[in-house]
Amino acid sequence: xRKDGRLEIKLGIENRSKERVSLGMQxxxxxxxxxxxxxxxxxxxxxxxxxxxxxxxxxxRFPDLGEACLQGRFLKDGYTANLRGEQFVTDPAIHLNEGDxxxxxxxxxxx
Amino acid sequence: xxxxxxxxxxxTRAAKFKGPRAEKNSLMHPIFGYHGxxxxxxxxxxxxxxxxxxTQLLREYLGGSGxxxxxxxxxxxxxxxxxxxxxxxxxVFSPLVGSPLTTSxxxxxxxxxxxxxxxxxxxxxxxxxxxxxxxxxDAIVLVGRAEKLSILLIDEHRVRLESAEDLVGFSNRKxxxxxxxxxxxxxxxxxxxxxxxxxVPYATISHDGRHAGRGGSGAVLGSKNIKAIAVxxxxxxxxxxxxALMSLAKKLSKKSFGPATAKYRELGTASNLLMFNRLNVLxxxxxxxxxxxxxxxxxxxxxxxxxxxxxxxxxACTIGCEHLYSLKSxxxxxxxxxxxxxxxxxxxxIDNAEIVLEAxxxxxxxxxxxxxxxGTIGFAMECAERGLLDAPWLRFGDGNALLRxxxxxxxxxxxxxxxxxxxxxxxxEIGQDSIRFAPQVKGLELPGYDPRGLQMMAxxxxxxxxxxxxxxxxxxxxxxxxxxDRRNVGPESAHLAVETEDKAALMDSLILCKFLRxxxxxxxxxxxxxxxxxxxxxxxxxxxxxxxxxxxxAKKRFNILAGWTPSEDTLPLRMLQNxxxxxxxxxxxxxxxxxxxxxxxxxxxxxxxxxLPLGQAASLPVG
Ligand code: SF4
Numbered sequence: 062x063r064k065d066g067r068l069e070i071k072l073g074i075e076n077r078s079k080e081r082v083s084l085g086m087q088x089x090x091x092x093x094x095x096x097x098x099x100x101x102x103x104x105x106x107x108x109x110x111x112x113x114x115x116x117x118x119x120x121x122r123f124p125d126l127g128e129a130c131l132q133g134r135f136l137k138d139g140y141t142a143n144l145r146g147e148q149f150v151t152d153p154a155i156h157l158n159e160g161d162x163x164x165x166x167x168x169x170x171x172x
Numbered sequence: 173x174x175x176x177x178x179x180x181x182x183x184t185r186a187a188k189f190k191g192p193r194a195e196k197n198s199l200m201h202p203i204f205g206y207h208g209x210x211x212x213x214x215x216x217x218x219x220x221x222x223x224x225x226x227t228q229l230l231r232e233y234l235g236g237s238g239x240x241x242x243x244x245x246x247x248x249x250x251x252x253x254x255x256x257x258x259x260x261x262x263x264v265f266s267p268l269v270g271s272p273l274t275t276s277x278x279x280x281x282x283x284x285x286x287x288x289x290x291x292x293x294x295x296x297x298x299x300x301x302x303x304x305x306x307x308x309x310d311a312i313v314l315v316g317r318a319e320k321l322s323i324l325l326i327d328e329h330r331v332r333l334e335s336a337e338d339l340v341g342f343s344n345r346k347x348x349x350x351x352x353x354x355x356x357x358x359x360x361x362x363x364x365x366x367x368x369x370x371x372v373p374y375a376t377i378s379h380d381g382r383h384a385g386r387g388g389s390g391a392v393l394g395s396k397n398i399k400a401i402a403v404x405x406x407x408x409x410x411x412x413x414x415x416a417l418m419s420l421a422k423k424l425s426k427k428s429f430g431p432a433t434a435k436y437r438e439l440g441t442a443s444n445l446l447m448f449n450r451l452n453v454l455x456x457x458x459x460x461x462x463x464x465x466x467x468x469x470x471x472x473x474x475x476x477x478x479x480x481x482x483x484x485x486x487x488a489c490t491i492g493c494e495h496l497y498s499l500k501s502x503x504x505x506x507x508x509x510x511x512x513x514x515x516x517x518x519x520x521x522i523d524n525a526e527i528v529l530e531a532x533x534x535x536x537x538x539x540x541x542x543x544x545x546x547g548t549i550g551f552a553m554e555c556a557e558r559g560l561l562d563a564p565w566l567r568f569g570d571g572n573a574l575l576r577x578x579x580x581x582x583x584x585x586x587x588x589x590x591x592x593x594x595x596x597x598x599x600x601e602i603g604q605d606s607i608r609f610a611p612q613v614k615g616l617e618l619p620g621y622d623p624r625g626l627q628m629m630a631x632x633x634x635x636x637x638x639x640x641x642x643x644x645x646x647x648x649x650x651x652x653x654x655x656x657d658r659r660n661v662g663p664e665s666a667h668l669a670v671e672t673e674d675k676a677a678l679m680d681s682l683i684l685c686k687f688l689r690x691x692x693x694x695x696x697x698x699x700x701x702x703x704x705x706x707x708x709x710x711x712x713x714x715x716x717x718x719x720x721x722x723x724x725x726a727k728k729r730f731n732i733l734a735g736w737t738p739s740e741d742t743l744p745l746r747m748l749q750n751x752x753x754x755x756x757x758x759x760x761x762x763x764x765x766x767x768x769x770x771x772x773x774x775x776x777x778x779x780x781x782x783x784l785p786l787g788q789a790a791s792l793p794v795g
Contacts, residue, residue, distance in 0.1 A: 093447040095434050097473070129431065139431040139690055141652065146451055147757075149654050166447050167435035168652065168690065 086110045086159050090119060092126075094167035096140065099126040107163075112142065113153025115163060130165065141168045204412040205267035205706040206230055210243070211309040213324065213331060215396050216257055216316030220331040225310060229793070231709060231719075235266030235310065237293040238681030238723040240282025241730055243313060244291065248795030250733035254284040254388075255371060255395040257317035263362070263401070265305040266683040267706050270408060272421035274428050275685035277301045277488040284734060285387035286373040286395075287544065287594050288615040288639045291730040292387030295643075295680060296362075297486035300379040303360035306405030318397035321369070323351070325359070328405040336399035341366050343537035344378040351400055359402040365539030366582050368394035372592045374544035374617075378536070381507060382486065385541045387616060387638060412708030420705060424691070428490045432690030437483075440495035441510040442472040444620075448514075452754045453625040455618065456518040457568045458550040459611050459744075462622045462752040466523030470513065475525055480505070486685075493687055499533065500526050506533045511642075514620030515546025520553060521568030531574055538582040544594055547617030549577045551595040551610055552587070560604050563587055608745035614639035623747055625758035626651040627661035631669045631768040634741045635782070637727040643686070646672040659757045661764075663771035670775045674720035681723055696720075722792075724776070729784060729792050738781040741769055 091104045100123040107122075109115035113134030120127025130140045134153035143164040144150050144157075157163070206225070213220045225239075233242040240262050244250065249260040261283040268276035279301040285292035304312065307326050314324070321340055322333040339347050344365040351361045361379065368375035368390030375390030376383035384390075393401075411417050435443060445467055448454040452462035468474055475481070475497050482505060485492030496505040506529045516522065516531040535542045553568045555561035566573050566587070580588030590598055595617055599610035611618045616639025623630030632645030642648065647669040651658040656665045675695050679686050682699060692698045696713035703711045728736075742748075743765060751759035773782045 091450065093450070094439055094443045095431075098438060129434070137431055139434065143451070147659070148657065149652060151654060164447070164450060167443070168432075 086157065088115060088157050088160070089162040090115065091162060091164045092166075093164065096126055096130050096165040096167070099123065099129045101125075110157055111153060112150060112155040112157065112163070115157065116153065119165075139168050141166060203227055203230065204410050204708045205271075205703075206235075207305075207308050207310050207407065207409060209309060210311035210313055211307070211326065211331070212313045212315065213326075214316040215314060215318045215322075215324070215333070215398065218333075222309075230267075230310070231707075232722060233726070234678075234681040234703075234719060234723075235268075236264055236278070236280040236295065236681045236683040237282065237677065238719070238726075239266075239311060240264040240280050240293055241291060241723065241726045242793045243311060244282055244284070244730055245726060245733075245793040246795050247313070247315075249284050250291075250730045252284065254286040254289065254392055257396070258315060259284060259392060259395065261314045261389065261392045261396065262311050263304060263313075264311040265301055265309075266681065267703065268682050268684065269301050269305045271411060271706060272418055272488075273684070273702065274421065274425045274488065274490040275486070275688050276683065277486055278683040278685065279304055279384075280680065280683065281377055281384040281389040283389055283392045284730075285389075285616075285638075286371070286391045287388045290614055290639065290734055290736065291637050291727050292389060293638065293644075293680065293727075294377075294384035294386045294389055295683065296377070296379050296382045296384040297489070297685070298380050298382060299360040299487050300362050300403065302487060303358075303405060304403045305409075306407050307403050308405055308407035312401070312403075314393075314396055314398070316396065321397050321399050323400045323402060324398050325355070326401065326403045326405075327359075328407065339399050340369065342399075344539050345537055347400060348378070348380070351402060355402055355404075359404045361400050361402045363400040363539075364390040364394050364398075365537055367391075367538045367540045369399070370582070370584055370592070371395055372540060372581060373594055374541040374548075376539045376541055378539055381536065383536070383539070383541070386543065386641065386643075388541075390539050411706050413705045417702075417705040420702065424688075425490045427691040428688060430691065433491045433493075433687060436491050436493035436687045439472060440493055440508065442475075442495065442508050442513050444510040445471050445513055445517075446473065448620065449518075451625060452752055452758060453622040454514060454518055455611075455620055455622050457521045458519065458547075458554040458609065459618070459622065459746065460554070460753075462625055462754050462758065464518035464521075464523070467518060469523045470517045470525045470528055472508065472513075475508070478525075489685065491685070491687055497525075497529055499529050501530070503533070506530075506536070508532065511619055512542035512546075515543045515550075515617075516574065519546045519550040519620070520574050521550075522571055522574055523569070524571045527571030527574060531571075531578055534575065534578050534582075538578070540578075540581060541617075543619050544617040545578060545581065547611045548591050548593075548595045548598060549574060551598065551606075552577065552591060554609060555602055555606055560602050560606055608749075610744060612640060613743060614740050616640050618744075621648055622752060622758070623743055624659075624752050624760045625755060626658055627760055627764075627768070628656055628658065628665065628669055630743060630747070630760055630765060631661070631666060631772055632673065634743055634765060634769055635669070635772055636673075637724070637731050640743075644673065644676050644680070645669065646676050646686070646689075659755070659759075661768065663767045666768050666771035667775045669768075669772055673724055674717065677720040677723040678716055681719075721776070725784065725788055726792050728778070728782070729789055732784065732789075738783075741782060 480498040556566040599607040632647030
């Protein structure tokens with residue numbers, strides 16, 4: 062657990078259901094590729110009722126992630142997000158529901 | 173054959189010219205960026221001929237894949253058996269090879285594929301491209317068959333064969349080490365392994381650990397009795413605007429250190445694995461599932477903790493996407509890409525990283541395409557589990573069975589001859605409706621993108637001239653964007669598949685590495701600037717769009733001449749009948765795919781079924 066009371070899950074080993082300390086709506090953020098490398102965690106719980114809010118929250122708590130992948134309420138070029146493993150989203154105004162999961166990933170898929 | 177023949181000799185010639193200069197074509201116009209000629213070697217007769225390339229042809233087809241298909245059409249290669257002596261195999265360079273532009277040291281290998289019987293263009297990188305272009309030719313075209321296994325040496329203006337009988341059965345690695353000792357470091361070599369010698373239709377051509385991998389160009393070279401090509405030269409081409417080109421190259425290199433390529437630099441392509449798994453588009457156990465329960469065990473995230481990792485790059489590249497992982501056996505390290513990881517891992521149900529790495533090493537050494545090898549073995553595993561194939565030892569998840577299968581492909585023993593056919597021919601041999609789950613389009617095994625959950629890619633796979641392929645169609649980029657609902661793509665979006673295919677055709681012909689594509693705000697606009705600085709032509713984005721479309725159309729023309737019919741633009745029946753078990757929304761009906769294909773064909777200006785209008789066909793090169 063971090064000093065600020067948030068629970069960080071290192072590579073999915075800890076169980077996120079143990080603690081939910083933040084106020085407001087919470088969503089799960091799953092990180093892949095560079096976002097994961099910069100944040101140092103595979104996933105985390107973040108606050109926000111819109112995508113942009115969640116990005117702000119993430120940038121505050123994970124400065125390296127914020128610097129590499131986020132610009133305020135927006136994603137930087139080269140990164141994208143996906144809602145619930147279904148729909149790709151980038152608009153910071155998109156409204157989220159309690160318990161949503163957001164995937165944060167590097168844009169190019171080719172290999 | 174059309175073209176201006178400038179000079180012919182048997183096995184050696186001496187047309188001497190040295191130093192950077194603007195070559196001249198037959199009309200005596202200077203050509204910057206090109207030599208304006210190609211070398212045609214007849215391995216049966218020993219006759220090597222310099223053939224001039226008209227400026228118009230170069231401008232219309234650029235180089236790499238584009239110039240390659242133009243040469244194939246001129247040579248009348250579509251009608252030939254790809255493994256017959258008269259078949260044509262071209263190593264094609266490009267106007268950017270040898271320039272200061274990052275990722276430009278690449279070459280294309282173009283022929284008719286023995287696996288698909290359709291056009292095959294595969295690309296590889298590095299020193300062979302640089303040395304090959306310095307021989308003084310924009311392409312090296314091989315026809316005929318040497319009497320015995322040989323090495324073809326092209327030492328600038330001298331062409332000769334040397335016996336390779338002492339190299340029979342040698343792996344790519346050992347062959348390249350041997351040739352380095354024999355000819356010295358100035359020669360760059362492209363080789364085949366034992367799979368190419370055995371004419372396995374998905375054998376590769378290898379250079380310095382990289383492969384022109386898909387579609388069996390290694391078998392075509394093997395059928396010509398050529399174990400290796402060694403090239404050396406000193407002839408450089410001039411660029412039209414060197415200072416401006418240098419400055420643009422610097423800018424491009426700087427951008428290549430930015431966020432758009434960070435994934436490739438820091439993690440490599442293998443980092444796709446967990447993301448694809450999460451989205452349920454990671455082909456597992458011969459496409460029976462879209463996620464693999466043990467993906468984490470073989471992920472680069474895990475390997476980075478448990479193994480030594482080194483990075484490498486092709487010559488003249490500032491990105492360096494190659495990540496090599498050590499084998500626990502102590503037998504060196506292995507280049508790991510997403511495609512070999514998925515094909516030799518989840519596709520065969522393998523969750524043992526050491527096995528995946530060892531299987532990759534064996535494929536590299538033998539010279540076989542990892543995607544087709546994994547796809548064919550995964551298919552065989554399902555056939556065995558369903559009782560369609562009498563091989564009780566062949567089971568998903570059994571690492572030893574995977575390695576035994578790979579060895580059998582190379583040795584031609586046990587089940588090897590069957591596996592060496594590739595999944596389509598193997599399904600025809602097995603019968604019992606197994607073709608409905610053979611993971612192939614036009615005979616080429618699918619790469620690691622489940623088309624049910626990535627339906628723009630499904631369209632890309634179905635219509636690609638090379639068969640199921642992620643390099644000639646980057647349609648997955650659209651799936652990974654807000655432009656479409658990836659599990660419910662409609663025909664109104666088909667033009668986006670056209671756009672990504674055109675971009676790939678341009679990059680494969682210029683040639684620039686596709687991992688650079690993220691740094692361009694407008695690929696066509698910026699490529700026009702690059703090409704203008706190299707060649708001195710006043711190229712526009714509009715012209716390059718037309719060029720890309722022409723190249724794709726020329727590939728289609730080749731396939732039509734080779735016997736293409738609309739029925740082959742499709743996907744395996746399994747993928748059109750069954751949704752992904754993890755995600756019922758990932759369902760692609762035959763009707764929807766048909767509507768996408770129709771819209772794609774119309775967007776290309778072709779008939780609904782995909783035939784070319786007379787005017788388009790008439791404007792293409794003819795033999
Ligand atoms: S990005 Fe990778 S594949 Fe492309 S040129 Fe560089 S090292 Fe080679």
